Amino acid sequence: MSSCVLALISVLARGALLVFFPGGALPTFFPGGALLACFTSGAWLVADLLRGLGASQGTATGPAYRLADPPRLPAPRPVTDPDAEVDRAFAAIDAAHDDIARRAAAAVDPTTAEILRAQAALAADRTLRDGVALAVRAGHEAPHAVAAVLGEHREALIAAGGLLAARTADLDDLRDRVIAHCLGLRMPALPEPGCPYILVAVDLAPADAALLDPARVLAVVTSAGSFLSHTAILARARGLPTVVACGGALDIADGTVITVDGTAGRVTTGSSHVPVDAPRPVDFSSARGSTADGHPVALLANIGGAAELSGAPVEGVGLFRTELLFQHHVDPPGLAEQVAAYGEVFAALPGRRVVVRTLDAGSDKPLPFLHDGDEPNPALGIRGLRVARRRGEILRTQIAAIAAAARDSTARVEVMAPMVTTVAEAAQFAALCRDAGLPTVGVMVEVPAAAVRAAEFLGAVDFLSVGTNDLSQYTFAADRRSGELADLLDPWQPALLSLVALCAAAGTALGRPVGVCGESAADPAFAVVLAGLGITSLSMAPAAIPAVRAALQAHTLDECRTAAQQALAAADPATARAAVTRV
Amino acid sequence: MIRTVLLAGRAGLHLRVAARIAEAAARLPTPITVRTQDRAAVPADSTLALVSLGALCGSELILEAYGPFAPGALNELADLFATDLDAADA
Numbered sequence: 001m002s003s004c005v006l007a008l009i010s011v012l013a014r015g016a017l018l019v020f021f022p023g024g025a026l027p028t029f030f031p032g033g034a035l036l037a038c039f040t041s042g043a044w045l046v047a048d049l050l051r052g053l054g055a056s057q058g059t060a061t062g063p064a065y066r067l068a069d070p071p072r073l074p075a076p077r078p079v080t081d082p083d084a085e086v087d088r089a090f091a092a093i094d095a096a097h098d099d100i101a102r103r104a105a106a107a108v109d110p111t112t113a114e115i116l117r118a119q120a121a122l123a124a125d126r127t128l129r130d131g132v133a134l135a136v137r138a139g140h141e142a143p144h145a146v147a148a149v150l151g152e153h154r155e156a157l158i159a160a161g162g163l164l165a166a167r168t169a170d171l172d173d174l175r176d177r178v179i180a181h182c183l184g185l186r187m188p189a190l191p192e193p194g195c196p197y198i199l200v201a202v203d204l205a206p207a208d209a210a211l212l213d214p215a216r217v218l219a220v221v222t223s224a225g226s227f228l229s230h231t232a233i234l235a236r237a238r239g240l241p242t243v244v245a246c247g248g249a250l251d252i253a254d255g256t257v258i259t260v261d262g263t264a265g266r267v268t269t270g271s272s273h274v275p276v277d278a279p280r281p282v283d284f285s286s287a288r289g290s291t292a293d294g295h296p297v298a299l300l301a302n303i304g305g306a307a308e309l310s311g312a313p314v315e316g317v318g319l320f321r322t323e324l325l326f327q328h329h330v331d332p333p334g335l336a337e338q339v340a341a342y343g344e345v346f347a348a349l350p351g352r353r354v355v356v357r358t359l360d361a362g363s364d365k366p367l368p369f370l371h372d373g374d375e376p377n378p379a380l381g382i383r384g385l386r387v388a389r390r391r392g393e394i395l396r397t398q399i400a401a402i403a404a405a406a407r408d409s410t411a412r413v414e415v416m417a418p419m420v421t422t423v424a425e426a427a428q429f430a431a432l433c434r435d436a437g438l439p440t441v442g443v444m445v446e447v448p449a450a451a452v453r454a455a456e457f458l459g460a461v462d463f464l465s466v467g468t469n470d471l472s473q474y475t476f477a478a479d480r481r482s483g484e485l486a487d488l489l490d491p492w493q494p495a496l497l498s499l500v501a502l503c504a505a506a507g508t509a510l511g512r513p514v515g516v517c518g519e520s521a522a523d524p525a526f527a528v529v530l531a532g533l534g535i536t537s538l539s540m541a542p543a544a545i546p547a548v549r550a551a552l553q554a555h556t557l558d559e560c561r562t563a564a565q566q567a568l569a570a571a572d573p574a575t576a577r578a579a580v581t582r583v
Numbered sequence: 584m585i586r587t588v589l590l591a592g593r594a595g596l597h598l599r600v601a602a603r604i605a606e607a608a609a610r611l612p613t614p615i616t617v618r619t620q621d622r623a624a625v626p627a628d629s630t631l632a633l634v635s636l637g638a639l640c641g642s643e644l645i646l647e648a649y650g651p652f653a654p655g656a657l658n659e660l661a662d663l664f665a666t667d668l669d670a671a672d673a
Contacts, residue, residue, distance in 0.1 A: 115599065118599045118602035118630070121602040121606070121630045122631050125605075125629050125631040125632070126626070127626065127631045152635075153631055153634065156622075156635040156636070157634065157637060159637060160637025160638070160639065170598050
């Protein structure tokens with residue numbers, strides 16, 4: 001192995017920003033000052049470079065293995081022997097049933113087991129077989145018959161609307177499995193090459209993503225998806241470097257060693273001499289976040305429960321999502337249950353700041369007890385704090401529970417509301433919290449209406465927390481789950497930066513904290529810009545904190561400010577990013 | 584004979600609830616069909632068919648069975664539809 005490759009690996013091992021020079025461009029410096037292009041045997045070390053969007057920071061190198069696509073239906077052929085064709089269909093349904101039943105029996109937690117058992121019951125259903133047999137005798141080949149019958153039932157669910165329409169995935173998954181068995185094709189399951197690998201896929205269903213085992217999967221690359229997809233969010237929670245919206249990813253042959261840079265959104269192939277790497281152990285130090293010249297920027301964790309804090313000393317929690325407590329409930333959880341759950345998190349953070357976000361339901365996070373499915377456009381409907389318009393008692397109970405848990409703990413508990421649009425809403429929320437004995441109250445800035453009135457909001461509440469994911473969605477009128485519009489959802493978009501800058505300036509002028517708790521805070525280069533804009537805290541998945549801390553420590557506050565000005569002045573996201581790497 | 588019942592499950596007749604009801608129906612001594620105001624009758628022991636009724640919380644379900652076992656079987660199944668099975672999950 002050449003010394004050049006060794007140098008590259010050592011840089012990778014420090015989790016630094018990577019800059020490649022596919023066109024043989026001049027080498028540049030990256031934060032920290034190390035030179036990263038190398039000249040060997042008279043040629044630049046140039047690997048094939050694929051660009052995507054960095055969705056979960058960090059780098060990893062290993063062999064790529066592709067998640068099989070759901071099988072496609074072949075062109076229909078005439079049925080010559082209907083009896084044999086019915087047998088073929090039933091055998092495939094049996095095989096799919098056995099698969100699912102086996103997974104149900106192996107499932108550890110009861111909810112997963114019950115869902116899988118119910119799906120197995122679907123596969124065992126007489127109605128399915130009767131329908132398939134009829135369709136086959138009407139001239140459809142086995143896989144087409146299965147697709148047609150399940151398709152009809154799917155239509156019925158869509159027509160029913162509401163929660164049922166959201167459940168078509170059960171039928172789609174069953175259809176894919178039965179078709180695969182009909183065709184004798186491999187099931188779309190996670191690869192098991194026998195060594196740690198990098199998972200390549202079109203996209204991952206949340207169910208697949210939830211199964212990712214960081215001991216086996218080093219990183220994830222998808223051709224679709226966006227920075228804000230569930231794939232990305234689950235990958236960040238697990239500290240798995242991830243690049244999404246990476247065109248060309250599907251052309252990578254299984255077993256090819258690739259390097260995924262989830263920070264810069266790049267995938268390099270052809271580095272076949274680089275050994276397989278395990279994911280970097282996260283180096284947590286108890287040091288507080290600050291710039292090179294000591295300007296403090298609090299580095300906080302985004303969590304959904306106490307479990308995500310295990311083994312990781314953090315300055316505090318900037319976003320405690322309380323939805324997890326609610327999402328498995330058919331009824332809202334009671335006061336005592338909530339007090340216990342919040343108390344568990346507060347006990348893990350003695351003396352430290354914990355920002356609790358009140359229930360953020362609605363839109364992409366429906367809860368059975370809140371929604372009647374009567375909204376034509378849920379993202380613009382009753383979600384976040386707006387739920388209190390219909391169900392005020394849920395918010396009052398939650399605030400009472402947070403206050404009760406806070407009284408029994410030394411954690412510095414603060415509360416904030418999601419999806420706040422007007423100053424009046426913020427003032428009303430603040431009054432509720434302060435009356436309950438919670439003095440420090442903030443609101444999230446997720447809609448442009450709140451960002452442009454940041455100074456007025458800070459007259460009603462103590463702090464702001466900018467949720468860049470939703471702020472992007474609402475500023476750019478682009479669904480956060482849309483892979484096709486991922487470029488609009490890029491946090492480096494100048495319009496988004498302008499809105500964040502407005503909030504930060506209001507905070508600076510009034511001496512009030514303004515943090516960022518969107519996923520973008522986990523991007524080290526973006527964190528430098530945010531610090532330069534005057535953002536006082538950054539909250540992110542715990543695994544992302546060390547890289548952000550290192551990036552801040554590599555810059556003085558003046559350098560951060562210069563980076564922020566250049567990013568704001570840039571014409572587009574790519575220029576903004578490039579400007580910052582030059583600082 | 585016919586029995587009418589309002590679906591109590593607050594999340595509607597979704598997969599897990601349907602699977603439980605179908606399982607119970609399969610154990611009854613007589614076949615039962617279920618229909619709604621706008622969907623044709625389906626066998627109560629079919630998870631897939633029950634789910635495809637698209638019944639939401641509060642939907643009126645019309646159960647039908649015949650023979651000497653019909654009254655008891657209808658009562659038993661109507662009780663299940665009128666029970667909020669989602670509540671048992673909570």
